[in-house]
Structure formats: C-alpha cells, structure tokens
Amino acid sequence: MGGGGAAPRNDRQRLGATGRQRGPHPTASSVPAEREELYQAREAFRRARVNLNGLLHAVHRFHSGALDQLPAAEEFRFMLDDIRTSAARYSDALKKLP
Numbered sequence: 001m002g003g004g005g006a007a008p009r010n011d012r013q014r015l016g017a018t019g020r021q022r023g024p025h026p027t028a029s030s031v032p033a034e035r036e037e038l039y040q041a042r043e044a045f046r047r048a049r050v051n052l053n054g055l056l057h058a059v060h061r062f063h064s065g066a067l068d069q070l071p072a073a074e075e076f077r078f079m080l081d082d083i084r085t086s087a088a089r090y091s092d093a094l095k096k097l098p
Contacts, residue, residue: 034096041093045086052079 055075061067 034093038090038093038097041086041090045090048079048082048086052083055079 055071058067058071062070
C-alpha cells in the first residue's frame with residue numbers, strides 16, 4: 001500500500017493553494033485556550049442546571065407532601081442569577097469560535 005497521499009491535516013497544519021504543507025495556523029496556539037474557556041463555561045452552566053434541578057425537585061417534594069417548607073425565595077433568586085451568569089458566559093465563549 002504505497003502511495004503518495006496528501007499530508008495529514010490537523011489543527012496545527014494546513015495546506016496552501018499548491019497543496020504543499022504550510023506552517024502552523026496563526027491562531028493554532030490559541031485553540032487549546034479557547035477550548036478550555038468553552039469547557040469551563042459549559043461546566044459552570046451544567047452545575048447551575050444541576051443546582052436548579054435540585055431546587056425544583058425540592059419544590060416537587062413539597063407539593064407531594066414530603067417536605068414541610070418550600071425552599072427560601074432567596075434560593076430561587078440566587079439560582080436565577082447563577083443560570084443567567086452561566087448562560088451569558090457560555091454564550092460569549094461560543095461566539096468566540098469560528
């Protein structure tokens with residue numbers, strides 16, 4: 001299986017108009033940082049979602065009679081702020097992608 005196939009492409013290489021391999025893409029070094037930022041934003045959003053799910057589960061347990069009190073209104077305000085902040089951070093990270 002010989003064959004002079006084209007050079008493999010990855011994040012650090014690209015082919016020029018002639019098909020020859022060129023140097024690293026100018027933004028190749030920033031790709032891991034962008035991915036890490038996106039990952040961190042996604043994780044913050046996921047944690048906010050999990051916390052909201054727990055709060056809504058407590059409301060459900062209250063309505064079914066398993067809890068004596070609803071969660072405090074302050075918890076809902078905090079959760080709403082957390083969701084908004086996390087969603088904005090995630091959205092900003094996504095906008096930076098090509």
